[in-house]
Structures are given as C-alpha cells and as structure tokens.
Amino acid sequence: MVKVLDSSNFDSAIDKGVTIVDFYADWCGxxxxxxxxxxxxxxxxxxxxxxxVNVDKANDIAARYNVMSIPTFIIFKDGNQVETFKGAMPKEMITNKLNKFIKG
Structure with a gap:
C-alpha cells in the first residue's frame, strides 16, 4: 500500500530502511x-x-527537496536522499534503482 505523506509524518516515514517517495499532483497526467x-x-x-507527497498540499516538502517538475521520485535510505529521478517510467526501471539500495 502506498502511504500518503505530509509535513506531520514525512521525516518519520523516511527515517528507516529504503523508502521511495513519489512527488505528484492530482492534475498531472x-x-x-x-x-x-x-x-x-x-x-x-x-x-x-x-x-x-501531493506537491499542492505539501509544497514545503517539495521545496525542501527542490522538486520543480512532477512526477519526481526520490529514494531515501535511512533518512538520507540517495537518488532522484523525474518523469514517468516503466516499473522495471524503478525496481532496478530500488534494488541497488535494498541489497547495498
């Protein structure tokens, strides 16, 4: 299940393990x-x-990570930003990126 984050729960959600955050907006195709x-x-x-993270509702988080276009995906490992990529892409490309940090 994909968890929706905002300012109240963002930092605790990315704090442990590998987390991918999808920065999006409802109007974005x-x-x-x-x-x-x-x-x-x-x-x-x-x-x-x-x-x-809905950038329209949590623009403070988007600004903190310099999200200027959507969709933007940021992978965190134990609270540290380890990779950022932008744009729609196949699932396999995303899972390959994630696997580097799960196994590493």
Missing part, C-alpha cells in the same frame, strides 16, 4: 499513470516503503 505502477511496486517489492 503522467503522475496519474504512475499511480498504479507505484501500487504494484508497493505490493511486489519487499523491504521498501512506497510513499507519495
């Missing part, structure tokens, strides 16, 4: 396409927390 992909990753990839 490519973001809508990525919704089911992120749900699949959440269901299929073990040892990863999958979260999302």
């Amino acid at each position: 490519p973001c809508k396409m990525m919704g089911p992909v992120m749900e699949n990753i959440s269901d299929e990839v073990e040892n990863v927390s999958v979260c999302k």
Whole structure:
C-alpha cells in the first residue's frame, strides 16, 4: 500500500530502511499513470516503503527537496536522499534503482 505523506509524518516515514517517495499532483497526467505502477511496486517489492507527497498540499516538502517538475521520485535510505529521478517510467526501471539500495 502506498502511504500518503505530509509535513506531520514525512521525516518519520523516511527515517528507516529504503523508502521511495513519489512527488505528484492530482492534475498531472503522467503522475496519474504512475499511480498504479507505484501500487504494484508497493505490493511486489519487499523491504521498501512506497510513499507519495501531493506537491499542492505539501509544497514545503517539495521545496525542501527542490522538486520543480512532477512526477519526481526520490529514494531515501535511512533518512538520507540517495537518488532522484523525474518523469514517468516503466516499473522495471524503478525496481532496478530500488534494488541497488535494498541489497547495498
């Protein structure tokens, strides 16, 4: 299940393990396409927390991580930002990126 984050729960959500955060907006077409992909990753990839942040509702978090375009995905490991990538992409590309940090 993909967890929705805001200012009240963001820092604690990314604090432990590997977490991928999808920065999105409801009006964004490519973001809508990525919704089911992120749900699949959440269901299929073990040892990863999958979260999302609505940039319209939590623009403070988007600003903190310099999110200027959406969708933007940031992978965190134990609270540290380890990779950032932008744009819609196939599930396999995202899981390959995640696997580097799960196994590493």
